[in-house]
């Protein structure tokens with residue numbers, strides 16, 4: 001994998017000659033003496049620890065600017081706040097349940113207009129762009145939980161043609177294996193709760209961009225809305241970032257082996273994993289992802305007992321979230337994606353039997369043995 005966390009970490013914070021500290025300081029101060037050299041005034045607006053994280057994240061994505069928020073959901077709320085009356089947001093039918101919940105039930109009920117489409121259907125997407133006033137196209141790739149990949153550069157061409165901003169939620173990939181700005185994304189967003197922090201102990205979000213005008217509008221909104229990441233959580237996230245490349249390598253090595261094992265198992269109906277895709281989806285993976293990632297979803301054949309399988313697992317607790325060092329399993333229909341109505345879920349192929357696995361960095365033999373013994377009991 002491409003080694004770029006070194007440069008990013010050294011851009012965010014350089015050990016200095018003044019105090020010799022190797023790791024970044026935590027500035028807990030909510031306010032600063034007026035007229036200080038750094039230009040700091042109040043920590044909602046600017047905080048020295050948060051800035052280190054924001055610059056590091058920007059660098060990781062190959063962008064100039066970064067902003068860190070109190071959650072991935074807060075990033076979405078800030079981006080939706082860019083929209084003016086009569087402007088619309090277009091997003092995928094196969095998006096994280098909370099993305100659907102915020103756009104449809106929160107922003108939508110306050111008058112924000114939206115359209116939902118399968119963003120892997122480029123013809124339908126163009127028809128919607130042609131006939132509506134779409135100002136933001138929000139894509140996730142790979143998607144949550146079906147792991148579909150969306151062609152970022154193809155959508156970037158459409159976004160430019162119809163004067164929309166292309167926003168890519170890169171949470172599932174991380175900047176180690178996918179840098180959407182290289183393919184034309186205007187804004188890259190993260191739930192940093194996941195791989196970026198990586199230790200399941202911080203809820204956070206971030207965005208990066210190289211567009212100075214857009215950055216200053218978003219910075220204004222970040223300060224105005226106030227959903228900023230705390231200094232301590234910024235510091236913890238910086239600590240997580242130091243091992244991002246190493247963790248990603250192990251997540252993916254493990255996920256590839258688990259996908260292969262499950263794909264051959266007689267009780268498994270289907271494995272959804274970018275590393276197993278064929279045809280057009282495979283071509284997109286090859287084009288924009290360095291490796292296929294640490295997330296996969298599965299369906300058991302109907303005659304087997306999903307509940308028994310879940311209850312027999314020792315090393316895959318049933319839990320929301322993903323991207324932490326420990327493996328987790330999720331039942332999207334009743335957990336992460338329960339806010340999407342059942343008819344909508346069925347339309348996009350998200351069945352009640354689908355299970356999503358976040359593969360951790362544990363010993364691979366232990367993980368496979370655990371899956372094997374639980375499948376035996378299913």
Ligand SMILES: Cc1ncc(COP(=O)(O)O)c(C=O)c1O
Pocket residue numbers: 071072073074096098140144169171172190191192193203204205321
């Ligand atoms: C792809 C994706 N984007 C955004 C979010 C929202 O992030 P947060 O939970 O940090 O608000 C999630 C949460 O699971 C997610 O999976």
